[in-house]
Amino acid sequence: MSDNTKDQNTISRRNMLKTSAALAAAPMFFTKGAYAKDFTNNPGNSSTVTLGFNVPQTGAYADEGADELRAFKLAVKHLNGKGDGGLMNTMKPMNLKGNGILGKKVVYVTGDTQTKSDAARASAKRMIEKDGVIMFSGGSSSGVAIAVQSLAQEAGVIFMAGLTHSNDTTGKDKRRYGFRHFFNAKMTGSALGPVLKEEMGISRNAYHLTSDYTWGWTQEESIKETTEALGWNTTATVRTPVGAGDFSQFITPILNSGADTLILNHYGKDMINSLTQSVQFGLRDKLVNGKQFEIIVPLYSRLMAQGAGENLQGILGTTNWDWQLRDEGSKAFVKSFGTEYGFPPSMAAHTCYVQTLLYANACENAGTFYPPEVIRQLEGFKFDGMGNGETEYRAEDHQCFKDVLVVRGKQNPSSQFDLLDIVKEVPRSEVEYDASIFGGNLGPYKV
Amino acid sequence: MILEKKRSDLVTMILFSMVVLSMPIWLNPLGANYPDLLQKFAIFGIFAIGYNILFGLTGYLSFGHAIFLGVGSYTAVWSFKLLSMNVIPAVISSVILAGIVAAFVGFVSLRRSGIYFSILTLAFAQMFYNLAYSVLTPITNGETGLQLALEDPRVIDRLFSTAGEGLPSTELFGLSMSGYSGFYFCAVMLIVAFYVSLKIFNSPFGLKLKAIKSNQHRMKYTGYNTRPYLLTAFIISGMFAGLAGALMAVTDPLAGAERMQWTASGEVVLMTILGGVGTLYGPLLGVVIIKYLENIFSAVNEAVLQTFFDFLPSWLQDTMVVIVSPFVGEGWHLTLGLMFMGIVIFLPGGITEGFQKMKKRFFTKENSESSNQEGK
Structure with a gap:
């Protein structure tokens, strides 16, 4: 018995030496891989760039999540120059070339937020720490959006919010690294x-x-x-x-x-x-x-x-948007989404698709993936042809301003998708408000 | 004899520390060596170890341990908000507060045993969860979750420095608590927790707890009042859970009420049973398996499967993808469920029992004392 113990002891001593040597090396090796570069998850010389799509696949908002994911996949396809190009044909001004982002092919990873802040942050952290995403997007719950947005700020990775409608997202909880195309309460x-x-x-x-x-x-x-x-x-x-x-x-x-x-x-x-x-x-x-x-x-x-x-x-x-709008952008998006999946997109899908393109375009404009430069490109960016008329990303709170649709449930729907009547397109000027009313602080460009 | 025991404890501790601290290396081939998941392994390891002190030793099945996890998290975040971003006050206050709450919950629940105890703890869990969502929203911030803000007072930090431009991050005397340093902090805590658990398992106190499990009536007839021991075990395991909750906030300063939901309590029961109830290592094995499934399996989508089965002819590749895809991605719960069923049916003692059986088969000459502790 005592012999046995001794034996074990010697083994462990040898093991300990080996492991401690490996351990001493480990932290340096890993930190170098992840953090010692000029910014988080710099794609560097890699031929691809990874985006993360973090959507609710289970829970009360799962339907929206599924549609968002479809839109993200479509956006990646279009960015890589496949498919019919969708909104890349109508977006103005646009610098996208259909060869990925800055010449790098776009690949993506997905995650399930479970509509819970904890799970969403865990999933986003996995994307940032393991998969090396340069930008992540998604949504359907403002609680989640706000939670991952502050994570984005800490990590220095841009978050392009999907469906989130709370005033707080671009109000008291706004962040420099978070952007919202969707409208708010x-x-x-x-x-x-x-x-x-x-x-x-x-x-x-x-x-x-x-x-x-x-x-x-x-x-x-x-x-x-x-x-x-x-x-x-x-x-x-x-x-x-x-x-x-x-x-x-x-x-x-x-x-x-x-x-x-x-x-x-x-x-x-x-x-x-x-x-x-x-x-x-x-x-x-x-x-x-x-x-x-x-x-x-x-x-x-x-x-x-x-x-x-x-x-x-x-x-x-x-x-925020409806597939029955008749402008060029909406028509192009409905057509390309319909060809891909066989039914029209939801407004959640629309905002996620647009957000992905906007990010990619900002990178092209900046000529780099370096987040502070990309953020400066997005702030105050004015664009058109994305389905909501003339739109502006307000620099003060990263909120998009555009027309809002008042709708009514249709009395006699002609198909299972034709369910809403547009009562009024409320022009942007009527829904604009002062950026300072909600307080909050965007925080620094460089983290 | 005693000396030998001490020495074998030492060996156990050294081996355990090595395994834990080298996780970033040996988990690399499994694709699990990124800080967030490693931190989760360590944190839920502490949670499960603490839970095992109650469930494994006394056999009292609590469905309310997420309460203490939540209390620990909220306390830690409030400590970050009010006192300092240093993790020491956060960890200490969380453990103490979780202990106090555990004393209260335990005092009431332990008046009953068996299924009644489980139901009482479940009721408490649901009550605390609903409190966090309703009356206590000024403290918990409800569904949105408690987060740090720029305008928090942080009185201790303000004594030494002025507030920076962005949100501060948690630190241990200047060492940032995110990424790998955060993992090593959690790992050290896990080793300490494991040491405490080891000591309790081998102590006369632990023996009394085991006696309660095997036959509480007989123990009472011999003149022992069992309740103080039970309450102590309950409080200790609550404090472990509080520590785990605090570490969750340390590595990610945000606390949400879903941490207190009964499903979170159920998860730790699953982890413990999956790994092996009443064994020292079992709960940790359960933690690694469940967290791995949750984080890695749930992220496998069809595209990943396509590349995985790339070596097959294309028709077979497509069929395999169709067959496997319900079990990965959002279907990871299905895989977990099947695995759990298999283990409960074939290895009631958890994976640890599987190892023991294997050991028995291959080293039959070693007459193991069939240490099947969970019995029934």
Whole structure:
């Protein structure tokens, strides 16, 4: 027995020497590989450049995530000069050449955010530390977007936010390394206000059901601000957990609250469930104080309309983009997405595709992948032909400003995709606001 | 005899330290040697080791250990916000606070045993999770998660220097706690935690815990009051979880309520059972397997599979991709589930039992005392 122990001891001593020598070398070797270059994940002389697409593949926003991923793949295809080029034919001004980015072929890695901040950061960290991505993108939850955006700043890798609608993303939590093409709750409020006044008058009692996280909070705040400016009352604001599934316990109190308008600050499967249940509870057939009960879904998309079916008919909301827009850019994108996948893209897909192209174009303009230079190219960048008319990336908060669509669920849809009527295209000037109202600080260029 | 025991402990510790500290090297061929995953291995290792002190030794199945993980994380982030970016105050305060919460939860839950205990802890977990989402949002920031901000006071740091332009990062006296240095910090903590666990396993206290597991009634008849021992074990394992939570915040200063969800508690149960309940190394094996699947397997997409099966003729390549793809990417849970079923059915003692069986088969002359601890 004691012999045995001794034996083990000698082995371990030898092993220890070997391993400690290897260990002493290890940290230097690895840090050199990852961090000692002039910036994080510099592609250097490599013939490829890696982008990371971090989308929810499971959870309440999985449908949006799947469509985003399709758009990313399409964007990579177009950047590498395959396919019909999509928006690269209509984007102005544009420096892309269809040979990748700065002559390097674009490859990509994917990850699942699970719509959870922790999982999203773990996945983004894997992309940055293991896969060596130079830029990553994705979204569908503002909580996640904000969490990974601050990671982007720490790591010095640019994050091109996908679908995120919270005011905080480019407001109090804005970051130098984070960019958002999508519109936000404040803009939704500004765009929706006049339409609500016209359709529902100036004396209503609104009841909010709100997803309990940053996006829900800021949307509730913005919509409340808008409706109260119209003269509406806010009866109550109730917070619901994300991914609740069953909303009946939240809907029953509305029946006796005296409210005549329900505002659903929900998104994805949450919105599909809460809306369907509201309709099942007979809210829309009710008359309160002599007024027809109305439901408003401030942010919705075609994907959600598909899920909610006829329950969404006649309901007002806003979207960032819709495939039925008739401008050159939208037509080109719908055509190329449709050829690839056989159905029209959602607004989540659109914003992700555009973000990828915008990043690639900024690299071409800068002539380098060095993030501070790329960021300077994106800040204040004005472009057109991407489906939203003339658009500008505001330098002060990295928020894109463009027209916003007010839409309504179609009464008699002609196909399973033709679900929204565009009520109004609200021009950019009406949704613009002062960048300083939300506070926040972008932080340094160089990290 | 005692000296021999001490020596074998020393050997165990040295071997263990070497294995842990050399993870960046031997995990390289598996594609898992990047800092974030290595940190996860070490952090969840601590979590599982601590959990094993309760579940492995006393047999009390807790479904609420994520509470302490969450408490540890929130405490650490608040320490970064209010006191200092140095990790020492964060780690110490997290462990203490997790211990206090564990004392409270344990005091109530340990009045019952068996399934009732599990349900009580599950109820506590759900309660804390919902608290974090509702009433406690000023402290936890709800679904968005608690994050650092530029305008945080950080009183201790401000005594020595003025605030920089960007967000500060966590540090240990100037050494940044992200990347490989963060991993080595976690690894050292893991080694310390393992040492504590080893000592407890071999101590009279550990023996009493094992006695509780085998027959609590008999132990009571011999005149022992079991509850103080159980409570101590519960608090210790809660403090381990608090340490793990603190380290999660150290390597990535953000705390979200989903860390306290019951699925997180379930995960550590899975890890422990997968590796081997009541064994020293088992839980760590479980951690490595589950975290590896979660991070590497979940990122395998069809394109990766295509290249993996490149050597096959193209029709076979496509068929293989079709067959395998439901098990990777977002389907990694499926792989985990199948694996878990297989292990529970064929190796109830976890992977460690598998190793023991293999050892028995190949070295039959060694009469192993069939140390099948988990019994039933």
